Amino acid sequence: xxxxxxxxxxxxxxxxxxxxxxxxxxxxxxxxxxxxxxxxxxxxxxxxxxxxxxxxxxxxxxxxxxxxxxxxxxxxxxxxxxxxxxxxxxxxxxxxxxxxxxxxxxxxxxxxxx
Numbered sequence: 001x002x003x004x005x006x007x008x009x010x011x012x013x014x015x016x017x018x019x020x021x022x023x024x025x026x027x028x029x030x031x032x033x034x035x036x037x038x039x040x041x042x043x044x045x046x047x048x049x050x051x052x053x054x055x056x057x058x059x060x061x062x063x064x065x066x067x068x069x070x071x072x073x074x075x076x077x078x079x080x081x082x083x084x085x086x087x088x089x090x091x092x093x094x095x096x097x098x099x100x101x102x103x104x105x106x107x108x109x110x111x112x113x114x
Contacts, residue, residue, distance in 0.1 A: 039060070
C-alpha cells in the first residue's frame with residue numbers, strides 16, 4: 001500500500017509541474033484615416049503577472065482584436081506608458097469587431113491575462 005500512495009503522490013507532483021500553455025493575443029490598430037484592420041498588428045504572449053505593454057506613435061483611432069484567449073483582455077490608454085486611466089477595455093468577446101473613435105485617442109496599451 002505504501003508503494004501505491006507514494007506513486008500517486010509522485011504522479012500528482014509531476015502533473016502540477018507541467019507548464020500551462022501561454023495565451024497568444026493579437027490585435028490590429030490603425031490611426032485616424034486608415035481603415036480598421038489595415039493598420040499595425042501587434043502579437044504577444046502575456047502570462048499572469050507579466051503583461052505585454054507598449055506605446056503607439058502616432059495615437060491610434062481603431063482596434064480589432066484578431067486573436068485572444070478567454071482569460072485575456074486589451075486595455076487602451078490615452079497617454080504613454082499606460083497612464084491616464086483605461087480609456088477602452090476589450091475582452092475576448094470583442095474578437096473580430098472593430099472598435100473606433102472619431103479622433104485618435106489611444107497612446108498606449110496593455111495586454112493582461114488572469
